[in-house]
Amino acid sequence: MNYIKNDERRRNRHGFGNQNVMGRVFTAPPVLLFFLFTFIPIIMAVVISFTDYDIVNAPRFVGLYNYRKMVNDEFFWIALKNTCVYTLLYVPGGLLLSLGAALYLNVNRKFVSVFRTLFYLPVLSSTVATATLWFWILNPQLGLLNGVLELFGISGPAWLYDSRWAMLAVVMMSLWAGFGTNMMIFLSGLKGVSQSLYEAARVEGANRWQIFTHITWPSISKTTFLVTTMLIISSFQVFDQAFILTRGGPGNATITLVYYIYNNGFNNLNMGYASSISMVLFLIILVFSIINTRLNNADI
Template identity: 75%
Template sequence: MRKKEKRVVEEKVVGKQDRMGRLFVAPPVILFLLFTLLPMIMAIGLSFTKYDVINPPRLVGLANFRKMIKDEFFWIALKNTCVYTLMYVPAGLLLSLGAAMFLNADQKMVGLFRTLFYLPVLSSTVATATLWFWILNPQLGLLNGILELFGISGKAWLYDSKLAMFSIVLMSLWAGFGGNMMIFLAGLKGIPPIYYEAAKIEGASKWQMFTKITMPSITKTTFLVSTMLIIGTFQVFDQAFVLTKGGPGNATITIVYYIYINGFKNLDMGYASSISLVLFAIILVMTVINSKINKADI
């Protein structure tokens, strides 16, 4: 009898916990459905229509995708986004990992440097871009002022088509590497010290310990950071919008910036949605390729 009563009590407790769990999970699930899943479904539907916001959507089939193939500015935006990705992702990985390894050591002032490196992440992208707009100003900017102290003539960083994308990458690295550094630091802290102690006894060099112990141990961490970087680079918008407005000469117009132009300036929501769908496919393919390179399970 006691066993039966005990089972009934346990079932009530489990049922209460289950209801409480569902209650706590419900708000984020509802928000995800309303603001992520539903817009995605709507974007897929709109990509096959001609929709100018004012008039009802008109079904056009694959016309938007055929238009995309012939659209010169789409290919310029895609090329610029790929250039940004190729510049930013490797540099972001190296900078974040290097900073994490430096701060992983038990030295004085490490806590201060961790805070200083992470501070830019707390600022909004628009605020950071506004700051860098002043730093890179060709006449009154801080960077050119420092270069002049060493007898180096300053550059028109944001107004030269050859330097504009590099300037955006420079700003993005400064603003974003702190967050990825903390992820790498957590991965490094998870490596058992005994591995390095055994390697030292065997006479392994620091480079051998890095390639044979550190990198294999943080494979999943590297996959996470690199995936986040790739997704972030293909979605870059704020930096180009604030710093260069896509110029000069469309040198910094990106995919998301082009989606913004078509959707909110040209009021061609159907075409903007079709570009968004292609962007989603590109990010998905890049994520799968990245998982194969890092040998990580998605």
């Protein structure tokens, strides 16, 4: 009897060992890819940020020179201000738009899946295709948006050619192109809310606003935290929209931090300075993510 039990223990240990080996085999490729294409480049960027490096010649250590240069760099502060303006417009707008669409589509009605698909389609489109569409929408003479405004007696601005409106135009394109992903995340969160809570609230005579504020919103707090964090990170990393729509203009009105990193690194071949800006951008995103965590009372 003891022999049988010992044999079972030995086979269990052997099987568990095989599972550990297979687990390591399957996790090795993504870990290796992460190490090669994420961890090593991050370490290299940190090191290069303390050097003067133009790709052609070998890096030359300059200490904190790049960071001191950043303090007196007028264009860096313009890019930082534009990025913050974009974030202040994009994050609340993206949150409200995606949550509103999710609430509207969180019903069991005919053809609702068709509308979910249509709302998600812009996410699948390339940035170039989206920008081409929005070039037409925002055209000051023949554009759809100004045409609609004229119906209400409003003379629309030259969206992409006016420094006062260019950033708002970039934000509008970004909201339209990207809210579908967050809408689907909110839909998943809404599906997890117990229907019995809604039924009990209706029995008590609660209206729609009371149901939303006391049941729906608290129940999807974790989902809201996830979406808000994703919006903050993507807003500080905005590049494609400004690059394709406005090339950072007019008058540097839409140049962002990532755009400025791109200009320094690939146009001016100043990789050391570009890397130092990217390190500052990383710290900014980290700080805002921590603040968002505290505000949402969520655990990382």
